[in-house]
Amino acid sequence: MNSSDFDREWRLGELFDARMLERVAPPLAELLGADLAILDRDGAPLWGRPAAEARREALVLEIEPAGYLASSTADPARLHSAGRMFTALLRAEARYRMASALHIEAITQDFETLKLEHSRLLASEARYRKLSEELEARVEAQVADLEARQQQLYQAEKLASIGQLAAGTAHEINNPLGFVSSNLGSFKLYLDKFAALHGRLAEGEAAWQSLDLDFVLEDGAELLADCTTGLERIARIVADLKSFSNEGRPPTELADLNGCLQHAVSVVGTPPAGIQLHTSLAPLPQLACNPGHLNQVFFSLIRNAMQAIQDAGRPGTVGIASEASPAGIHIRIADDGVGMSPAQLAKAFEPFYTTRAIGTGTGLGLSTARNIVLAHHGSIELASTPGAGTTATLFFPTAP
Template sequence: MTTAFAAAVHNISDFDRLTARALLEAMASAAVVLDGAGTLVAHNARAEDLLQTHVLAVVGKVIEGPFRMMADRARRMGDGTTSVTFDQALGNTWYHVSVYPIWAQTGGPMLQIIAATDITQQKHAEFEIRESEARLEEATRIAQLGTYKLHWDTEAIQWSPHMFVIHGLSPGSFIHTRETYNALVHPEDRELFDQYRRDQFEGKALRGAEYRIVRKGAVRWLRLDGRVLFDAEGEPYASFGTCQDITEAKQREQELKSLLRRNAILYEALDASPIGVAVVTTDGPRPEVFYVNAEFERLTGFKTSTLAKNTIEALQPKEEAGEWQKVAQALNTSSAGAFELLCARLNGTSFLAQLEIAPVRDHPGRDAMVFVLNLRDITIDRQRAEALLQSQKMEALGQLSGGVAHEINNLLQPMLALSELGIDIADSDPEKVRKYFEVIASSGRKARDIVRQVLTFARRDAPQLAPYAISFLVADALRLLQSGLPPGISLEQDIAVGDAEAVVNPTQVSQVVLNLVKNAADAMDGEGAVRVALTVVDLDVAAAAALTLTPGRWIRLRVADEGCGMDAYTLSRVFEPFFTTKLAGRGTGLGLSVVYSIVTGWGGTLKLESEVDHGTTAVVYIPTAPSS
C-alpha cells in the first residue's frame, strides 16, 4: 500500500467510508476500486462474478482477470489522469466500461474506479441494426439504389455512398445544400423538384418524383421514392427514401413509346390504304390470318377476328377452286404470285379480285412463315378495260371502214358512171364502150382484191397453222411474183434454211412475200434489185427481248430494196390500215398492216429498218417447228 493511499485512508472518516461503500453498492455496474499498483481496494456485490475468485482472497492483493484487463486497457488509452470509456467483450458478454481516476488531495491520481455494465443485449441490438444496415446497403448497391435521409428540423441530409455515384460526385467534394442540389437538377425540372421537396416538408402523402439531373454534361433521369419517418410520439421528424438512376428505363420507355407510335401510324396507314392488305402466317397447321386492314374488311366483310383460325379458305368461293389452289401452292412454296380470281365475301356473294401474295422472309433462303396479301376489287377495272377494248375496236372499225369506203367508192365511181355513159352510146360508139368495159372490169377486180385483203385483216385468227418447209413456200411465192415485176426490177434470192420447218399457213406465206416484194419494188422507180434472204437465227435473251420474242431458234425473212426509204413519221404510221404514200391505184395502204397482222398471228414479228434515200429492209421473224 502506497504512502499516499495509506495517508488518505487514514484521513477519511467512518462516515465517508460508509457513504463511499453505499455509493459503490448503488451503482448499476459491477465496480471495483484499485490503487495505482492494481491492488483491489474495494468492490461492490455486482463485481463478484467478474472477480472470478473468492473476494476475500483478493482484497488487498493485486488482481488478475477481467478488471485487470480493463485497467490495463484504460491505461493504454489515456495517461490515467482523465476518465475513459470503452466496450469490452468477455466471452459472449459485452460490457460498457468506464474508468474514473480518483485524485489525492495532493499529488496525482491515486485510485481508479472501474465500472463495467453488461450491455450484451444492447450490443446485440446494435449488431442487428448494423447488420441490417449492411444488408440494406448491399441491397441498394445491387439494385443501384441510393438512399437518403432528410432531417426536417435541420434540413440536414444523409446520403448513402451510391447516391454520390448516381449524381456523379465524389463524397468529399460535394456540400449538400438546397442550392447546390438545385444546381444539379435539370433547369426544366427544378420547379417540379422544388414542389416535391415542399410536399415532403408539408407532410403530404409522398409519391415518387421523376426528374432529370445534368451529370458531367449528360442528362440522366432519376426517380425518388420517399416516406416520412415518425418519432415515438407519432410526430414526423425525417423523411427517408431511395433514389434510382432510371435513364436506361426512360430510354426504353421512350423507345417503346415511339415504337408504339410507329405501330399506330403503320396501322393507320394500312387502314388508309385503298388496297386490301392481309397478313397470313403459315407456321401453324393451316395458314392463319393474322391481320386485315380496313379496305380488306370492306372488300370481304371479314375482320381479323372472324378470319383467325378460319384460315383464308373462307375467302374461296365454292365455285372457284383452281386459282385458289395456286394461292395455296404459293403459300406452300414461299413464292410470290399474282392471281385473278373470284373472292368470297362474308355475306356469300363474290367479286372478281386481283390477289397478290408476297412472302415475308426473316432469313434469306429460309421458308417464309409470314405472307402479305394485297387484294383489289377489279370488277370495275375489268369493265373499263372491256369498254376501252370495245371503243378501240370501234375506232379501228371506223378507220377500216373509212379506208374501205374510200377505196371502194373510188372504184365504184368509174363502174357506175362508165356503165351509164356506155348505155347512152352503146350503138353510136362501140369502140368507146369497149374501153369503158375494160375500166369497169379492172375496177371490179381491184374492189375484189380489197375485199379479200380486208377479210384477211379482219379474220386474223382463222387460218390453221402447221409446220411447213419454209424454203419451198417462199420459193413458190417468189416464182409466182417474178413475172409480175416491172422489167427494171431484179429479184435476188438467198434461201439458206435447208429443210427447216416453220409453223405457218402456206397461203399467208405467199401473201407476206407478195406484199413485201411488191412494196420493195414500188419503192424503187422502176429500177433496182429486191433482195430476199431466208436464214435460221438463234436469238439469245437480249436479242429476243429487243424484239419482244422468246429466246431460241427463229426463221428470219429479209426483204430489202434500194428505194426511196421512209422518214420517221412514215415509219411510225406504216402499219396503220390504209396508210399509204402511193399514188391512187398503185396501193391500198393495206399491204404492211396485212403482213403485220399475219406475222403476229403466227407468233412472230415484223420490223422495218429504213433510211431516206437508202432503202428499206423488212425483217420478219417466223416461229420454227420444235424439231428444227
C-alpha cells in the first residue's frame, strides 16, 4: 500500500475478505429476518446467492458503490438500515487501512531517511578520517622539520660559541706554547754547549767551569719541567673543548652537573681584567642528561654574565652555585653587571633577540639555552635589575 491508496475508490472485496464476511453476514441476515446476499461492485456475489428479483441496497463509501446488499424478502426500510450499518463497518475498515498505510509509509520514509543520513555520515566519517590521517602526517612532518631546525640551531649556537672562543683559546694555548718554544730554544743552546764540550774534553775541569755546565744541567731540568707543564696545560684545554662539544660521547648519560659547570668555566678561560669568578658547588646527584648540551648552556650563561659586567664598565663578580633538594638540582649563575630592563627581560628568551649591538651577539644563546633545559624537563628563570645585575636560576628534576 502506498500514498495512492488515499485517492482510490475501495471495492468491498478488498476491504472484507471471505473470512470477515462469514463473521458479519450471518448475524446481519438474522437481524433482517430475510434472505441476504452480499455483492461486489460489479454484482458478483461475495456471500450468499441472490434471487433474480432481489432488491439491492448500495454500499457507498465516497462516490461510487463499493458493493451491494441484496434481498428478495427483506423490508426495504430494514434493508436500508442494514446497508447504513454495513457501510459504517466498511468505512471503519477503509480508515483503518489508510491509517495503517500512512503509518507504514511514515516508517518507511523515516527508515529511508535514516539510511540516507547514515550513508552520508559514513561518507563524512571516511572523508574526515582521510583528512585526519593527512593532517597527522603533515603534523609529523612539521614536527620532524622543527626538530631538525632546532638541532641546526643547537649546532649554530655551538659553532657561534666556539667561534667566539677562538681568540681566547688561541691566547690560552699560545701562552704555554710561547714558553715551551722559548725553553726549547734555550735548551738547544745548552745542547750546543755540550757539543762544544765534546771537542774540549781534554781541557777537563777548566772547560766544565768555563761553560758553567752545572747551571746548564740544573736550568735544563727546570726548562724540561716547564715544557711538560705547558704541554699538560694544552692537553687540558683540548680535553675541555672536546668535553664542551660532547665529541665521542652518547647523547644521554649520567653526569655530574658540577663537572659540567667546571668544564664550562675551563672553556671560558681566564676572566677579563676586573672580573672575578666565584664558585660554590655543593655535592649533587647524577643526572641523566646530554652533557654536551648542558655544557653549552652553562658556557652561554657564564659568558653572558661576564659580558654584562664588561658592558657596565666596572669591576664585578660572576657567582656560580649549585645545590640539591629532594625535588632536583638547582643551579644559579649571577652577575652584578649592567642588568636588563623589564622590557628586555620579557624578550630575553625570544629567538634572535639580543641586547647588544648588531654583529656582537648571535641572539641565540638564551633561546637555545631554554630549549635545551626544557628538553631535560627542567626550567630556567631570569631575574634582573637595571644597573644591579642578573641571576639565572636553573632547575633539573631528579625525582621520578
